Amino acid sequence: MSDVKKLMYVNRRAPYGTIYAWESLEVVLIGAAFDQDVSLAFLDDGVYQLTKGQNTEDTGMKNFSATYAALGDYEVTKIYVEKDSLDERGLLLDDLQHLVWEDEDEDWAEKDSIRLVSRAELADLMADQDIMFNF
Amino acid sequence: MSILHIVNKSPYEKSSLYTAVDFVKDSDVVLLIEDAVYAAARGGKAAEKLSGLDISVLGADLAARGIGEDKLIDGVSVVDYAGFVDLVKAKDSTQSWL
Amino acid sequence: MTIEVNGKSLEVDEEGYLANLNDWEPNVADAMSKEDDLELTNDHWEIINFLREYYEEYQIAPAVRVLTKAVGKKLGKDKGNSKYLYELFPYGPGKQACRYAGLPKPTGCV
Numbered sequence: 001m002s003d004v005k006k007l008m009y010v011n012r013r014a015p016y017g018t019i020y021a022w023e024s025l026e027v028v029l030i031g032a033a034f035d036q037d038v039s040l041a042f043l044d045d046g047v048y049q050l051t052k053g054q055n056t057e058d059t060g061m062k063n064f065s066a067t068y069a070a071l072g073d074y075e076v077t078k079i080y081v082e083k084d085s086l087d088e089r090g091l092l093l094d095d096l097q098h099l100v101w102e103d104e105d106e107d108w109a110e111k112d113s114i115r116l117v118s119r120a121e122l123a124d125l126m127a128d129q130d131i132m133f134n135f
Numbered sequence: 136m137s138i139l140h141i142v143n144k145s146p147y148e149k150s151s152l153y154t155a156v157d158f159v160k161d162s163d164v165v166l167l168i169e170d171a172v173y174a175a176a177r178g179g180k181a182a183e184k185l186s187g188l189d190i191s192v193l194g195a196d197l198a199a200r201g202i203g204e205d206k207l208i209d210g211v212s213v214v215d216y217a218g219f220v221d222l223v224k225a226k227d228s229t230q231s232w233l
Numbered sequence: 234m235t236i237e238v239n240g241k242s243l244e245v246d247e248e249g250y251l252a253n254l255n256d257w258e259p260n261v262a263d264a265m266s267k268e269d270d271l272e273l274t275n276d277h278w279e280i281i282n283f284l285r286e287y288y289e290e291y292q293i294a295p296a297v298r299v300l301t302k303a304v305g306k307k308l309g310k311d312k313g314n315s316k317y318l319y320e321l322f323p324y325g326p327g328k329q330a331c332r333y334a335g336l337p338k339p340t341g342c343v
Binding site for chain 1: 179196
């Protein structure tokens with residue numbers, strides 16, 4: 001269908017320090033109703049959004065890290081994480097949540113949502129988008 | 136005169152931490168809060184800049200960001216909000232590198 | 234605005250959603266449904282409880298489309314369809330059931 005656009009949400013900020021990460025997530029969830037070809041990219045401090053074990057109890061802020069696991073339910077299945085950003089921060093893929101989506105057509109088979117990409121690969125993906133939203 | 140240097144920005148996004156570090160004297164303490172706590176995580180590039188300094192990090196902000204105390208570089212003190220206040224009292228003045 | 238539940242006044246927003254998630258107890262759903270002239274059955278409770286579990290796990294109230302699919306997976310295809318859910322909650326399964334469950338208005342509900 002020609003009216004399906006390729007949309008990429010580009011996330012470059014850490015969670016909690018600013019409101020960008022949560023705002024982005026809300027826009028993604030709301031935008032998911034419009035049946036477009038959606039992907040999320042995490043680079044720079046954005047990779048911190050996906051780390052495991054976040055506990056905001058003592059800060060009085062909402063812990064929205066649990067919400068990333070719902071993205072699969074919203075049919076957001078393409079999550080690109082840029083590898084150099086992880087390296088620079090001493091993070092491994094294993095430090096991130098294991099995000100999956102369930103393929104209804106294959107008896108709810110679980111498939112990985114996160115794809116590790118290089119800066120060059122991400123640049124190619126960006127070049128292929130109709131619209132990018134930057135947070 | 137001793138100073139408590141407070142940094143709250145991620146070292147990977149802003150240069151505030153590096154500027155602060157250049158101003159730190161022997162009797163000073165650097166307190167990392169909010170996104171600056173990422174600097175104290177082992178294996179990150181920013182951690183190298185902190186060696187030899189008296190560093191404290193705010194525990195609540197570490198926990199919010201999923202950084203366990205086992206992931207911190209050596210020699211870092213984790214403080215709670217009361218410890219934050221103690222640091223402010225212990226030093227002659229406070230410099231916030233916003 | 235407030236709603237009276239068991240002699241307590243609980244704060245709600247202008248659309249009737251609980252202001253404080255922790256105020257919720259099953260009597261809240263009963264009180265809200267009474268105002269809508271709706272008798273809650275086990276089928277209603279199944280969905281209300283499902284929503285509360287979903288919120289507990291993901292920290293959001295799911296959009297109707299997401300709810301429908303998730304209910305289908307957990308409770309079977311005969312329940313995971315909008316006809317079934319709208320029969321239970323005529324004002325919209327997302328909005329009405331979330332309100333009874335003490336959750337905020339669903340994210341993605343425009």
